[in-house]
Amino acid sequence: MLDVLIRGGLIVDGTGNPPYVADLGISGGRIAGLGSFEGAEAATVIDARGLAVAPGFIDMHSHSDLSLPSHPRARSSLLQGITTEVAGSCGWSPAPLKGEVAQTVLKMLSEGLLGEVPSQIAAGADDGSGPAWHSFGEYLDYLDKHGIGVNLYPIVGQSLIRAHIVGLDRRPATPGEIEAMEALTRACLEEGAHGLSTGRSYMPGASSSTAEVVALARVVARYDGLYTSHVKDESGGVVEAVEEAVRIGREAGVRVEVSHHKAIGRENFGKVARTLALMEEARREGIDITCDVYPYSFAQVFSLLGEIPGVTPRGAPDDVRASLGHPEFRERAANEVRKAAARDGKLPGFLASPHHYLIVTAGRDADLEGRAFEEVLGIEPPGTKKGPPDEAWSRRLVDRLADLLLEQDLKLHLAALMSEDDVFAVLSHPETMVGTDAFALDRELGERTPVHPRHFGTFPRVLGHYRRSRGLGDLAGVVHKLTALPARKLRLTDRGLLARGGWADVVVFDPETISDRATGKEPYLAPVGVEWVIVNGVMAVERGALSSDRAGKVLRR
Template structure:
């Protein structure tokens, strides 16, 4: 059988935690069709990998290339590191959905993530995803909708609690984003405007995400003096919204706080025992 590509003699790591094995990999029509020792393989391209490791692409679970992908859709810097999947919309800051009346203010807030100016041609989450697809992005993209973005589109950057009507508007934007293809909701509770949100607000939005099988990923409210309380808040959101939780930055900054992660890791272990999925 003639193959399109054969990778010969590489040290294959399959991602399952088992030791690497020496093997050949044959690819046909974009699919791995043979894995093992291939005697005299015939292929359009043969890659000799005797001194190399061969493994599935890496997943960058916390990335801020939301706008950069529109400028450099091939994502060459990622691919050359073996990264083939990016999650975007982290820390509560997705670049969609946006409303025209807030867009100029919001652009100033997020364009530090872009290596060059971007022409914003979208408003809805669906339109943003279509903009990415139209560029022919070279990596897999896992988009999240940001709580800070949702809040800014309804309340601006005001330090206030939403009214019932405003909260319903926020829920609707989250639901529309989930239907469009968002994988979940992120928060940046150490940043504007997410830091103004009470726990109850986030729980209500997370409940919407849970209906669609999404997850909640949080840059928690503190990584230092109130780290324990911040992790407790993330656990509470997971429990009350019945949603999986991912803590994006779990560390104890400052000498005075060293050792607190022993407590917070135990809190997370206990939560998992109680069927709260948290990592």
Template sequence: MNQIDLLIKDAKIVDGTGATAYKGSLVVNDGKIENISRGDHEKFLEENQAEKIVDGGGYVLAPGFIDIHTHSDLNFLISGLAESKLQQGVTTEVIGNCGSSPAPIREAGRSMLEDELADYGMELDWSSYPEFLERLSNKEKTINVASLIGHGAIRKAVAGYDDRALTSVEIDEAKDILAEAMEAGAVGFSSGLIYPPSSYGTTEELIELAKVAASYGGIYTTHLRDEGCDMVSAVKEAIEIGRQARIPVHISHHKVVDKECWGLVSGTLEIMESARREGIDVTCELYPYLATSTSLSSLLPDWAHEGGRDKLLKRLESGDDRKQILDFLNDKVARRGWKNVMISDLPGGRYPEFEGATLKELGESWQMPEAEALLRILKEQELRAGMIGFAMCENDMETVLTSRLSMIGSDGSSLAIEGKLAKGKPHPRNFGTFPRVLGKYVREKGLIDLETAIHKMTGKSAARFGFNDRGLIKPGLKADLVLFDEDEIIDRAEFIDPFHYPDGIKEVWVAGSSVLKDGKLSKKRPGKLLKN
């Protein structure tokens, strides 16, 4: 007779491989899946005496979901509870996306990071990437976390916000920083090619850095240089980086944000398929919403960011620079629609009434043109403001979802519905990404089947980022698991009322420890830093 820690019986097991679901039971010992039964349940139950028995009740038992695109870098240090992800069934997050990581940190960008930490009563007490990972590793966590190093952070460290090609000396320094990060445990290297200073980097620079990540078995993930009408060339750039550096390429949140060019994803997915036939390993991910979310200052032209925050703020005040910025906004953002940009977060508490307001409503309230209202709020907030942009179409999103190349990632952060991580009007993807896919696109629309959806959330994602010890329900792997009701699971967060956890998640285990049951967190903190 086998004495074990946990037995989950009579569940509908979806193992993460994409294979057909089956009724079964499994045993967990020392944090790992030890055995699985598809057949003689009675004999199986007799042979395995568990300290804890969970009746699966016919609910779906799947590997814990892996959120491969998140921005919880500081949130894990603020709170290791990861509540808004855990409530979705997420057991692992990948941070450091879009070229943005909190390390390395030198002079450029330091004040912005210090201000953000100060909001939570914290101090910046690291500078190098290994020091940041050490802080992350030592923090008690409910779920696992793996980290990419951001190209933007590297560029800030070696050249600040200078809009120019790096010198050969700076390229070598950037390579050394990246190598140090990979040796410390980074799983790859990310770029955010619409965000200065990452956007100042050349393709050649990115290739040289990607070669370093490739030498450590890492991955290159990218927020493309363009997600509008020039997206085809941006996808080709990403593929060329993969070709030259011989590194796996992953395109973040693949989408089109310009109405005039909706539909381009069909062509870019075929370009990616063609590259794969050539032997270039390229994939993508998506979130199941039609709005973006980022910093409000990202609406400003790239050149305005050169030199960093202080110089940008001066450019907003007066003179030719201000006029050029206003002209840019009255072209680019006006075409997008002022009513389609919503202010999501204004740290500091000065203008809580505008959190949830559109730029059109802001202009009306202040009785000034929208572009001028935007510059005023950025100036008074010292650029610390978030936005949600309604920019995509359902058909594009569904096209990417059904592609064999795609996985699921929230592009969100670990938040909560109360406390210090419940501020502003954050994007509902922070609270509902995975249940929304399972509830709306699997159950209600039948766009993809359950097994395919789970594969995109688990086994496929684990393989993509080299998590070889989790992501599948298979003997010998870590018992990161989620039990959910496939008839009930659905997101509940809305854009104007985001602070709601989803329905349908029954229990979540990380390394065999129950961390969430019936919506309530346990006191266990089994999450680990997953290293390259």
């Protein structure tokens, strides 16, 4: 008696070999076999004739570790066929979480990404409750206890490690601090982390020297762990940034994954040809360095409201409108712009390079959507002279930003722009894997927290738009890229393939119709064509709808 019998589907087993028609049996969470199950009985029978049966998709780059405590069912991931997510990306992870500095970092991060701080992190010393976990192991225990919808492959974030030892200081770590960070990294690996991630352009991790990262990566290498990196610069300095990742791989002897690889901004389009070649050269030298990508030509979506120095986007809309319209507020914001420019030698945030951005969503004028932000802003650069912009210019800038927001009913969402040709070049490279760069969502976030369509659309978009319409490759080759290829990089020996004895992570989809539907304007639209998703032998999606089970496992190192 089988638990599940999938009858007559086109088996695309992840190896890249030609698909064939067969039955697939599942028993005790594992794949019982492939072939003919004539006369076999099963608790659940799926008629998969005309559908593809593949290993569950492996998301090489997610931030789901931050959302799973408050979005445990992982609806957005499962509906697109993801069964395993690598998380703890870009230097961030929800643990370790000891002390106020780490809590501050995680509060800011959750606020920015989720629009709220999950109660598990928010709990403070005031009421004596404290957060729901402190150590990395306790965080994983928490997930085990409460259950999660997908399998989680946890990595620890270097920014959290640094927050514990160095705090938020923007300075190189001392030798003693590096030793303490090595010890904390080791503890996290011992407690289940598969590796370390860095966010080389995000604070506080960005203050680390290459040597400091190499020291921690050496600890990871001793455990044969994985080092993933949001590299230093994804625009003008992207080639040098990938060179640094190669150097870390070489000096630490660690396996490297370059995260969400891209080149932002028109003047940098085409540079991925150089970075892909750099990684190929490094692999010939024996360094295990690869990359992943999300299948969209625009990056993280953010609200202009959160980018104006001095604005608190959390207030009631009427209060925010009143602030934006008030001359005194505008004066203050203009001063903030000048102060930041004087301190950092450039304008704050995305204002330093407004020509890299496009408007994704506008609150009132739909014709603004898809337009270059700089052109809509319509303000000449502050000039070529050194030093911060003058008062009049700063005020003109803030006036224009505030007016734009008021005109668009406070809603103007922007994103950095990549080249479609570059996205295709990276995606089609045989060693490139796919990552959502999303976090699992069970429900919609608040009005003010923009969401990228990749949360719901990534994998169906690769199999639909890129495979069928752009000619990415044959079905078997593309499925390999989404399953066995990442499993090999992750050293997951019993997932990523449809093979007897392996864990039964399975997705049944229609190769002719599978498509993403989510857009910048409607990011929560579920994809179509994903019919059944099975996680560890348990039905997670049935006929395109989420079941109530939380069948995922924490995949500890």
